[in-house]
Amino acid sequence: MKPDAVRGHLDGLILAVLEDGPRHGYAIIEALQARSGGRLDLPTGTVYPALRRLERAALVSGTWSTVGGRERRTYTLTRAGRHALAGQRADWTEFSAVVDAVLRPAAGPA
């Protein structure tokens, strides 16, 4: 899947990956790749500012820790983040149903 197609949904994808529990930046990138079956063609560098954007909006909270000599910022979904994720899921379901209905080949003239 091309980056342009992913861009509008990156925040929701990240929130979904964090639903299972806290993760640091690279673990989130790995989880996105794993859950998409490696089909997300996204510059991994775009995930870090997206995390900061979600943190700025109080949808995730970030804390620093040092693991194996590497400094890691671990992100946790907040209550507002869970609420936003539920909203994004509902929006996506509605959007995809509408697009599917329009894209589906017409039955043809009677």
Place this chain on the structure above:
Amino acid sequence: MTAAPDLVAAHVAELDRALRGPAAAKRSMLTEVRHGLADAVADHRERGLDERRAAAAAVHDFGPVHAVAPLMQEELTARQGRRTALLLAVVFPAELLAWDVLWWTGHGWSQPPTTQVMALARAVDALSVLVAATALVLLLATFRRAPLPGRVTGATGLLAVLGVAGCGGLSVVMNLLSSHPAGPAGPVPPAVGVVGAATLVVVVLVTRSAVRALRSARAARGSDQGAHPKVG
């Protein structure tokens, strides 16, 4: 130093040069990226690549600086806007309160103020309240995810300039019109000296924050021209 870390370090350094904003926030973002790239290199090494190829793959996966920097700049700009808005929302009411306490308690002036001075004082009060209220609205706007930090931070910078120039200018005129029994060269009452010194500090802080906000907003607009950050 081996070539692989150099490749990653060079990419992070290029990112560093491309970004403007609050030093602590920038350092935090770059530290996260640096260690994230180290994780990616380790991951590629585990898959069998040598160190140099692993570093090259990690940098390639990360994406070019011109694609990632605008997104990071947007966040730094938002942080600067939040800082400036918070500063305005706190210091303008504090200044208003400090000067009003001097007036109410009669610590600053032994004679009642003239009508002109009273009118100017009310104008300063009104402008201070307006600046603080607008700053609060802009502060709340920094919590939005929508890609508008450049505009919000630019507006916050302009508000800071308006607040300092407006309140500062009116206060100067007000003090020139005020008649002090000791005359202009006489000793300044201690309470006025303390609040006046605090006001000077506030003027410097707000002016500095305004300049930073306007620069950061300009940096975000400049980054937008390279690659518009619509992710999210």
